[in-house]
Amino acid sequence: MSAPHEEDDFAPSNTPGYKPTAAKSVDEYAKLDAEDESLARWKASLGIVPGAASAASGPKVTILSLELASPTLPPGKHLVMNLQDPAALANFKKNPVTIKEGVEYNVRVTFKVNHSIISGVRYMQVVKRSGVKVDKMEQMLGSYGPHPNGEPYVKNFDTEESPSGMLARSGTYHVRSRVVDDDGEVYADWDWTFKIGKEW
Structure with missing residues (x-):
């Protein structure tokens, strides 16, 4: 269980004047403006068709992996966390990933939308040292x-x-990552560690 002050770290930022709309099911979206043929074709291309989610159950979103990508990574080296493998996640928490100092990188998330339409879903991470x-x-x-x-x-x-x-380069950085939506539903929450090094 997280301490209350840790939860404060994951309080999403709010945009003044922005108010999330009420969630709608895939069926509800499919029926909106049903007489508009071009809109119906576009919605069908997204998998939004009547009855598509009638048997929906489980989480709306499944987070499959998180990757650290950089053009400076040596060929064949991949820094991918498989969120569907508890043993691999435990390894990333126990054995820090080495990130080369002073390089550009980006975080890449792979996920599946299982049912419904998602909006307001965000990836958050808090990095602490000591x-x-x-x-x-x-x-x-x-x-x-x-x-x-x-x-x-x-x-x-x-x-x-x-x-x-x-x-x-001194010390280990501890990261808590979370994927959450505007309603506070958490789809993934995990810890991992990294170090800064002279090389990857």
């Missing part, structure tokens, strides 16, 4: 419907630059 918060990231996944072929979506977030210098 128990002190040093960084917080909050990125929107966007709005999606179930993929017509059941294929996953991939979202690349903004490019960031890793810290550099001797101070940055």
